[in-house]
Amino acid sequence: MKLQRSGYLAGIALTATLALAACGSDNNTPAGGSSDASVAAGNCSSGSLTAQGSTAQKNAMDEWIKTYQGQCSNAKIDYQGTGSGAGIQAFISGTADFAGSDSALKEDEQTQADAKCGGGAALHLPMVIGPIAVVYNLEGVDGLQLDASTLAKIFGGKITKWDDPAIAALNSGAKLPATTIQSVHRSDESGTTDNFTKYLSKTAEADWTFGNAKAWKAPGGTGAAKSDGVASQVKSTPGTISYVELSFAENSELQQAKVKNGAGEFVELTGESAGKAIEGAKVTGTGSDLKMEIDYATSTAGAYPIVLITYEITCSKGSAKAADIKAFLSYTASTGGQSALAELGYAPLPESVRAKVEASVASIS
Template identity: 80%
Template sequence: MKLQRSGFVAGIALTATIALTACGSDNESGGSGSGASAAPGSCVSGALTAQGSTAQKNAMDEWIKAYQGQCADAKVDYQGTGSGAGIEAFIAGTADFAGSDSALKEEEVAQADAKCPGGKALNLPMVIGPVAVVYNVQGVDGLQLSPATLAKIFAGGITKWNDAAIAAENTGAKLPDATIETVHRSDESGTTDNFTKYLSKTAEAEWTYGNAKAWKAPGGTGAAKSDGVATKVKSTPNTISYVELSFAENSDLQMAKIKNGAGEYVELTGASAGKTFENATVKGTDGDLALELDYNTKTAGAYPIVLVTYEIACSKGSAKAKEIQSFLKYTSSTAGQTALAELGYAPLPETLRAKVEASVASIA
């Protein structure tokens, strides 16, 4: 079930047509991406320190390599410490910008804004990272799971792979009489926040633990960061977990088909992940681009478990404003986004990419 790269090429074509509804003005300019790449003349010398989301770490590594290759006097150091740690570092002033799999929480906004004299902390969506439900069960290919069954598994209500609920959704599958071992992130993670938000929105009766960056449900096994989760599932029979697509692909893990709001069991592809953004809403104003997703989407062919990784950066007041703007101009450019297609990510829809580019251009 390894995702075919052609799916992401199709996803690019699809997402280019997606329109997101903004609560604020749509009069921002900058949709073409021309001039946004880090070409000689637009480079800014200096060093940036950033940390946070492991979901976007592979994207960051690629971006940094390309950016520093074009801007010899620039240096960007990004560490995948987890979304929670990244935001904490930004608030503490030890990170120039942070990567996060979730927009700033209400309780984090004031502290983050305080680090931006004369401005505010912006949520800048930069990478669409589909979340795969990965599993390691011998002889079981094409596993299908509804939100209710998935929630029961991770809440501990279903403990055997041959449980009647799983069997009913997988007619003909040879499900073993084996105990399910669920695996979750042991560190605070925006991936956990998005995954549990999906469960709370689509299986409210079965999932009573809400959503948070820290895992709250009892039982299961914790593993640190995305690569730790992927390694644990790869090496341990009868496990199931959630991890960003790029890590699932890199470890060649089996990925389940997930039932969406239209009643379809959908395989994770670039096109199916992109379709979930057809009903996304931009909630922020004045350059802030926090998104609200419809996890119970009824769009035909939509894969519903997706996350957007953000860069948290100051609109004004950062001592590294010019350096941050230069680097993020590249990541939000057409060239920067296109580079993601080969890494297990889906590029931003063009309408959203243009808004991110315009917001980055206003950083001062």
Template identity: 50%
Template sequence: MKLQRKIGLRATALGALAVSGALVLTACGSDDNAGGSTGGTGEKTSAASNIKCDGAKGKLLASGSSAQKNAMDVWVKNYMAACTGVEINYKSSSSGEGIVAFNQGTVGFAGSDSALKPEEVTESKTVCKGGQGINLPMVGGPIAIGYNVPGVDKLNLDAATIAKIFSGKIKTWNDPAIAALNAGVKLPSTAIQAFHRSEDSGTTQNLGKYLGATAKTDWPYEAEKKWPAPGGQAASGSSGVAAQVKQAEGAIGYFELSYATSQSIPTVNIATGAAAPVEATSENASKAIAAAKIKGTGNDLALGLDYTTKADGAYPIVLVTYEVVCDTGNKADTLGTVKSFLTYTASDEGQKVLTDAGYAPIPAEINAKVRTTVAGLK
């Protein structure tokens, strides 16, 4: 509980910083326009950081995953403070919407919690002239299962029980299956209200991959971005699901960890078969992500995650958010900014801020390949 409280305080402080930073950036944008800025020289390096703005200019539009929003807010704040006159506008929507926007050519890059499908790669070739869309792993972290059950400060669940809760087979909090995993805990007869994402979501797909790999009997659905199970209630974005869980007694939902810590929503410990149920923390997610292997080919760095891990302290419900870019064929007016910004997010400095925001940095060996690939974008 002390660790959760510490992380929660960190995330709350960071959220306040991001809000204040957004206000500062808005003001700075107004000052630049008033002063007749031409959109940045692309030559400035911040004295307070190692952010290099070489080739960056004007405005860069991006959109997609809401799971990485809190990380993106901090990255954008830091980057725009260093690169005067350059504007990064990331629209937090969903992985599905981000990929659609990317393949329509309306954004410089997209954020997605799942790698491009083969048909999406094929579609990207019409936008990436002479190339194709590739996946660059940039943000890791746990998918927290948040709950609202007054009087229950600690809750253990396993994959089968989670599957039954989200598919509507378990309907009350004092169900024998939940009680068996929480000896000595007084569970109420409160009805369970399970919340899921209303739109196509990579977070949904990653949860589905975990349940499909570990509880196939109780979760017979394909791991798709669209919510597959009957029943439950829908909300928009990770923020929407978290808000519903926060306010509805008996609620349970899934979202990226920083949404739980910033709103003091308790999270489920996962019984994986390890020596003890595993808490949703950045450190524990890192242990699972460290075992990831690159499954993409060429410049594509899509990862294969082990959702069935039973390693002690390895939190199994993880996601990796990719920045989807063209390997070749990027628009000339945004290429410099895309390379400059993603060089920063993949840097040691950019990755370092992730832990404080409730995320898990990408393993160093994989991240080194991300930097090389970003440097070679054309």
């Protein structure tokens, strides 16, 4: 099964990363760590949590909650995939105990979130690595190859036909139809959109003039709500192209394009290639805050360049649900929790990052 193989390859890739660059996957279990998805003894909460936000991590959250509640019988956790923007606003307003966001808080959001925490800063805890697939529906054209410039022109409305010379030049021998390209984007505010447009703005500056944001700014195209809505729209409509997280692309069995990276390679998206891309990510937050910066122009051989990091946004201190939040996120950040992601279309956190997340979660009070 392709989905399982992608996860398996992610483990292999990140194991190599650990050996070569002090980064690796949860498969490299540290001394005393757990290599399965079990919740650590004595780490169960007995309260309830309400959370919402990123749809990119919804499949991961569903799996984590199922395992956690199965082993912690008194715990009750509800996570709704409402989109990153909605999740942040719910956290700030106090209707969510923590939020999932595929983008870091903006300055004004950080100020509001800190105030909500009652004196303790709101933390960014990178918990899920979600590769973004460029998906399309074009019968007879598998393995489509695209670069940043061409993607920017397609989603910006400058390339409108599938047999455009720019696409043909990247796909020698492919039988491209003379049909109209129908681009699909997220209609709701989404960290996936923010990361995808950030990739375009940083790698195709001359062709993408719309910047990056959670809300789609380019003209034209068709909007679809949430990740499952995008996947459904592409699946049912010939001639479409869009962007969606790998787990949704594989669950819907969508065609995926190979994307050119900074090394000049057209790379297929797998857990392995996504794992290579995050080798260059840098922590830009301070103290227990773990905001990260992704190198979308990565020249690492074999790296797929479009990935996102989903953060859990929560209070460092001051939350009435601090003990319950700490217990649940201790599990998701554990080697066992991360190992559960491998078969879901995600790349587990590199060990160097995972250990920092685990330490940050441990500091919540």
